[in-house]
Amino acid sequence: VVADSGDSEFGYLAWLRGQLPQRVPGLLVGPGDDCAVVAAGGDYLLLKTDSVAEGRHFVLADAGAVVAGAATPVQVGYKAVARAVSDIAAMGGVPKYALVAAVLPQGAGKELREGLLHGIKWACDSLGVALAGGDTTSWDGKLVVTVSLMGEMQGAMPVLRSGARPGDALYVTGALGGSLAGRHLQPEPRLAEGRFLAGVTAASGASKAKTARRVKASSMIDLSDGLARDVRHLCVESKVGVRVEAAAVPVSAAALARAGGDPEKALQAALTDGEDYELLFTVPDSDAALLEASWPSQVKLSRVGTMTADLGVVLVQRDGSSRELPVGGWEYAL
Amino acid sequence: VVADSGDSEFGYLAWLRGQLPQRVPGLLVGPGDDCAVVAAGGDYLLLKTDSVAEGRHFVLADAGAVVAGAATPVQVGYKAVARAVSDIAAMGGVPKYALVAAVLPQGAGKELREGLLHGIKWACDSLGVALAGGDTTSWDGKLVVTVSLMGEMQGAMPVLRSGARPGDALYVTGALGGSLAGRHLQPEPRLAEGRFLAGVTAASGASKAKTARRVKASSMIDLSDGLARDVRHLCVESKVGVRVEAAAVPVSAAALARAGGDPEKALQAALTDGEDYELLFTVPDSDAALLEASWPSQVKLSRVGTMTADLGVVLVQRDGSSRELPVGGWEYAL
Numbered sequence: 001v002v003a004d005s006g007d008s009e010f011g012y013l014a015w016l017r018g019q020l021p022q023r024v025p026g027l028l029v030g031p032g033d034d035c036a037v038v039a040a041g042g043d044y045l046l047l048k049t050d051s052v053a054e055g056r057h058f059v060l061a062d063a064g065a066v067v068a069g070a071a072t073p074v075q076v077g078y079k080a081v082a083r084a085v086s087d088i089a090a091m092g093g094v095p096k097y098a099l100v101a102a103v104l105p106q107g108a109g110k111e112l113r114e115g116l117l118h119g120i121k122w123a124c125d126s127l128g129v130a131l132a133g134g135d136t137t138s139w140d141g142k143l144v145v146t147v148s149l150m151g152e153m154q155g156a157m158p159v160l161r162s163g164a165r166p167g168d169a170l171y172v173t174g175a176l177g178g179s180l181a182g183r184h185l186q187p188e189p190r191l192a193e194g195r196f197l198a199g200v201t202a203a204s205g206a207s208k209a210k211t212a213r214r215v216k217a218s219s220m221i222d223l224s225d226g227l228a229r230d231v232r233h234l235c236v237e238s239k240v241g242v243r244v245e246a247a248a249v250p251v252s253a254a255a256l257a258r259a260g261g262d263p264e265k266a267l268q269a270a271l272t273d274g275e276d277y278e279l280l281f282t283v284p285d286s287d288a289a290l291l292e293a294s295w296p297s298q299v300k301l302s303r304v305g306t307m308t309a310d311l312g313v314v315l316v317q318r319d320g321s322s323r324e325l326p327v328g329g330w331e332y333a334l
Numbered sequence: 335v336v337a338d339s340g341d342s343e344f345g346y347l348a349w350l351r352g353q354l355p356q357r358v359p360g361l362l363v364g365p366g367d368d369c370a371v372v373a374a375g376g377d378y379l380l381l382k383t384d385s386v387a388e389g390r391h392f393v394l395a396d397a398g399a400v401v402a403g404a405a406t407p408v409q410v411g412y413k414a415v416a417r418a419v420s421d422i423a424a425m426g427g428v429p430k431y432a433l434v435a436a437v438l439p440q441g442a443g444k445e446l447r448e449g450l451l452h453g454i455k456w457a458c459d460s461l462g463v464a465l466a467g468g469d470t471t472s473w474d475g476k477l478v479v480t481v482s483l484m485g486e487m488q489g490a491m492p493v494l495r496s497g498a499r500p501g502d503a504l505y506v507t508g509a510l511g512g513s514l515a516g517r518h519l520q521p522e523p524r525l526a527e528g529r530f531l532a533g534v535t536a537a538s539g540a541s542k543a544k545t546a547r548r549v550k551a552s553s554m555i556d557l558s559d560g561l562a563r564d565v566r567h568l569c570v571e572s573k574v575g576v577r578v579e580a581a582a583v584p585v586s587a588a589a590l591a592r593a594g595g596d597p598e599k600a601l602q603a604a605l606t607d608g609e610d611y612e613l614l615f616t617v618p619d620s621d622a623a624l625l626e627a628s629w630p631s632q633v634k635l636s637r638v639g640t641m642t643a644d645l646g647v648v649l650v651q652r653d654g655s656s657r658e659l660p661v662g663g664w665e666y667a668l
Contacts, residue, residue: 040486049383053473055475056473097361101482117353131354133383139389140389
């Protein structure tokens with residue numbers, strides 16, 4: 001039991017959970033994972049809500065003024081949807097329906113209103129989501145867009161944050177860091193990879209007779225706040241620790257460029273910049289070879305560490321020495 | 335086809351619909367009703383999202399300063415949830431799960447953070463909703479709270495805005511107007527009444543053998559923007575008009591008090607103040623007597639008009655003369 005809401009994200013979450021009833025019929029996973037999981041009609045449904053706020057998640061391009069890193073209304077709409085879809089991917093689900101609540105600056109012009117919707121549509125269309133409804137309000141503040149999603153597991157079990165075991169191998173998709181160079185505006189949710197990691201293979205529907213052994217991730221999360229911070233969610237929820245190998249962390253070209261080629265700075269960026277929207281997940285060590293052999297995606301796969309019984313979150317540096325993994329985190333970056 | 339998004343709510347909605355695919359498998363009702371309706375596992379599910387923004391839907395009480403009509407954080411949390419639940423009621427559904435996205439002013443104190451959650455919990459507990467998840471962000475703007483809900487029809491058919499026919503009787507629950515006196519902070523979603531109007535009676539589960547004829551509303555909406563404005567949604571979606579009888583409109587005591595006892599001013603308030611969160615619905619005229627005889631609620635029921643084949647939205651005044659019903663609307667009231 002946590003007495004008050006504290007100052008940290010982890011403290012607030014712990015406090016919040018203490019306030020909620022422990023068990024609600026039909027609600028399988030409540031606050032604390034990428035999505036909530038509810039049972040309905042013989043399937044598991046995923047529910048997610050996520051806000052982006054002007055000045056915090058994006059700087060809005062002003063017609064006339066040129067601001068470095070500024071987003072167009074279309075990009076804001078795209079990002080708002082894609083971020084939330086990334087959380088569905090992190091459960092291994094299929095996104096189905098989106099609701100969008102837009103709180104618009106008073107007097108917002110056609111460019112903002114229509115651009116936003118075009119971005120939302122672009123994301124929905126390319127990610128296979130139907131725009132089911134929404135709500136618009138105008139006020140004397142800046143733009144806030146909240147996207148809520150319903151997804152389906154379609155017979156698979158959702159991959160939670162809480163299933164990692166000591167000895168499990170830790171993997172990450174793609175390359176990390178430097179998202180502020182532009183990528184943060186165009187998340188590419190790893191839907192196909194997430195589905196594969198929930199044990200659904202392209203062939204599994206077609207040939208149920210020949211059941212080759214499938215890989216299934218033991219835990220998974222999407223990287224929104226940076227590996228250093230997000231891996232802690234896997235550790236806390238799974239009650240394990242982790243050793244992350246610095247030499248194995250995939251550093252993006254953007255991170256290296258922004259670090260002026262300095263590999264240490266670039267590594268730090270890869271660990272803490274955030275907004276990578278890649279998948280961070282674990283598999284039993286005995287499945288690591290099968291995972292790597294059967295990985296169905298063009299997206300790079302990197303084994304970056306191992307979960308431990310010891311609860312520490314440790315970075316093993318290139319020289320073999322180890323230290324506590326610093327959290328850093330994107331929230332101070334914008 | 336509407337060429338651009340225009341300036342009005344109706345124009346924007348028409349434009350938005352023109353942008354969306356006409357039919358999506360599984361999505362039975364998209365934008366334009368109180369909730370979206372999707373098919374999942376043999377039932378209809380309802381999806382709703384709704385934002386409240388500081389200065390627009392509430393004025394936040396500042397510790398120390400006293401502001402007339404100001405809301406406590408607990409009241410804001412309650413209102414945010416209850417408003418959205420009212421839309422589930424307007425489909426005849428059962429609210430199940432809530433997601434809350436809070437965008438908090440930077441440095442928001444414990445009183446705001448915890449008060450908000452307590453209000454959210456209070457609403458969820460009293461309305462039978464489980465808080466399934468959420469998202470918190472802080473920024474340098476004011477408070478925005480977005481609540482998204484999943485509801486279930488549990489075997490009943492959702493009551494849409496589009497089912498009214500010429501000749502149908504128009505009814506409203508409760509008494510209208512004057513919500514700014516305080517009621518706007520404590521919506522009482524008419525869940526039991528909505529369920530009854532979807533054809534679900536308290537007895538219908540228990541005694542399926544004896545099927546007494548049940549009332550079912552042909553169309554329904556909840557009153558958030560005032561009867562004068564919201565009845566237009568029923569008319570537009572159902573392609574009918576309406577004659578509203580001024581003498582039959584139930585005026586709240588608060589509206590009368592705020593109007594200094596002037597019945598014409600009070601009537602105007604009842605028609606346009608908004609935030610009543612009552613149900614406005616139609617039934618076939620042949621069911622009107624049965625409705626009134628079997629009405630299961632303590633909440634007052636008033637027949638306020640009749641739907642017409644003529645598309646006008648007409649107010650029949652106390653002296654028998656009639657005029658176009660002025661829209662007014664709460665949005666200029668705060």
